[in-house]
Amino acid sequence: MNLLDELNAYRDSGVYPMHMPGHKRNPQLTPLIDIYGIDLTEIDGFDSLHGAKGLLKNAMSKAAALYDSDNTYFLINGSTCGILSAVSSCVPRGGRVLMARNCHQSVYNALGIMQLDAVYIKPSQDAAFGINGSISPEEIRKALEEHEDIGLIIITSPTYEGVISHIESIAELAHERKIPLMVDEAHGAHLCFMPGLPASSIDAGADIVIHGMHKTLPSPTQTALLHVNGGLVDTEEIRYQLAVFQSSSPSYPLMAGLDYCVSLLSERGTELFERYVRRLHGFSQKMKSLSHLKILFKGRDEGGEHPHIYAFDPGKIVISAANTDITGERLKEILLEKYKIQVEMAAGSYVLAMTSIADTDEGFDRLASALIEIDSELSDRPTAEPVYCPVLERVMPIYRAQSEKAELVSFSQSAGRISGEYVYSYPPGIPLIVPGELISEDFIDAIEMMQKQSVSLTSTYGGMPTKIRVIEPA
Ligand SMILES: Cc1ncc(COP(=O)(O)O)c(C=O)c1O
DSSP: OOHHHHHHHHHTTTOEEESSSTTTTOTTTSOOOOGGGGOOOSOTTSOOGGGOOSHHHHHHHHHHHHHTOSEEEEESSHHHHHHHHHHHHHSOTTOEEEEETTOOHHHHHHHHHHTOEEEEEOOOEETTTTEEOOOOHHHHHHHHHHOSOEEEEEEEOSOTTOEEOOHHHHHHHHHHTTOOEEEEOTTOTTGGGSTTSOOOTTTTTOSEEEEOHHHHSSSOTTOEEEEEOSSSSOHHHHHHHHHHHSOSSOOHHHHHHHHHHHHHHHHHHHHHHHHHHHHHHHHHHHGGGOSSOEETTSTTOOSTTOTTOSEEOTTEEEEEOTTBSSOHHHHHHHHHHHHOEEESEEETTEEEEEOOTTOOHHHHHHHHHHHHHHHHTOOBOOOOOOOOOOOOOBOSOHHHHHHSOEEEEEGGGOTTSBBSSOEEETTTTEEEEOTTBBOOHHHHHHHHHHHHTTOOEEETTSOTTTEEEEEOOO
């Protein structure tokens, strides 16, 4: 069987997708297109993404109007290329950024490419679910007072799990000092259509916002938007960097899928989101009967236990199996094997299911019934506390560590050495250690505990969990 046969067989297998992409392969919200029939290059009449003047310019203006943004650019290499382009546009080589430590790998890669130094803000922790909480504006204020040479502030909001930060306050702090704020809202392109949430990052004043359209909306994988607002960011430089980091042969089927999604939201957004919110509410009501599993901000979890979460995306279903006799990984397996539900990921004691306007009543019902049945078979059992990675001492910037001579050593024996590579849990692709940080005994213990809890770990050069690349002593 080739890849196409495998994909077709999987499509017909009846497994329900509680994961990205947000179109959920639902033909009712996606145009059924013959990919080869519309696969063109920049021929007459079809404009050119990197110098758009006609069809594509209009399509991007339509997206800008939908999101109430001054400038909006199509991305066809995912949010990744938007992040690389934005960081490269805003900060001169050798400059410094202030960033949340839970940013995606692509932000760190931008630092490496542009030889940037970073001041990190550690997100708060939600002890009840063992996930990152919001970024505190107070921490941003302190860091800005201590460091005068910040060229860009970078925050991820919402996180992969749906945790939203107070972007309005952070934008105010940034603008008092004329520093642009970039919000990686890759997981929140749908948030401005959901009632009852804080202002979207664009409305809250962020200068650059990245939307991963494929993650939570009915748009094809790799499609995303980059929005630029206010006067602090040079849009000509953004356009140049987009041409550097995006393909010179952008896919018309991808752009057509993205444009179709924008039209769908413009024309039917209100109706589709009302239906979605009703479904989420119905699901949450059903979850009130759970006795062992807990769902973040759903069912009996009213939010009182989450002082470090400023706001939360109700479209994310974070199911905690803490204090039960199963792990998150086992819950994920049961959902797939017994109920044919594929979730987005499992980590430690929880599972993350992603929903969107393209989910069906049948999909929500299947997940609700499965969780109620699984819950009825569980018993209480104290489980290990969630493991948090310690903050590591940074000895040198990423780019310097990446250019030093390195050697591969046993991970368990690596305390006191400087890492020459990234180690991250994937998903979500947030580094636990970055090149240039000092490996500590605490870090080794934390990673070993994570492994015991079946967190999937990986490293730049693939040697983890047993080997790690470290810098050779001078
Ligand atoms: C927070 C965040 N930002 C950016 C990205 C990169 O997005 P893409 O895969 O569309 O390039 C991801 C990917 O999962 C992500 O989780």
